């Protein structure tokens with residue numbers, strides 16, 4: 001008799017676990033639907049910078065703009081990909097926020113004061129080409145081997 005009770009308890013416990021999993025899945029899919037309803041504007045533009053620290057500063061500045069959902073700066077291409085809610089912000093606000101952190105964008109020159117406060121390795125060349133193909137590094141690598 002005890003064994004029966006025990007197995008009933010196990011079955012009940014298993015049922016509880018699977019119910020929890022289902023509930024979790026429902027929440028996740030609802031969240032996906034909600035984000036799917038917001039039409040995000042995606043765009044990319046040139047931003048100068050040198051390294052991984054530049055990347056975090058640039059992305060942090062872009063992400064701090066209300067309405068920005070995603071920001072990803074490419075160190076090789078000197079270019080940022082952003083996704084934002086066009087009803088909350090616009091491209092120019094993102095350009096300005098990045099410039100305020102010390103970095104030049106295609107449209108707005110970086111703040112000189114912020115630039116001076118960047119770590120030495122991050123004080124990029126103001127004549128640096130933006131929107132590069134990203135293949136320069138690979139080519140240089142090949143030459144090195146020859």
Ligand SMILES: [Cu+2]
Pocket residue numbers: 049050051052053054055121122123
């Ligand atoms: Cu840097």
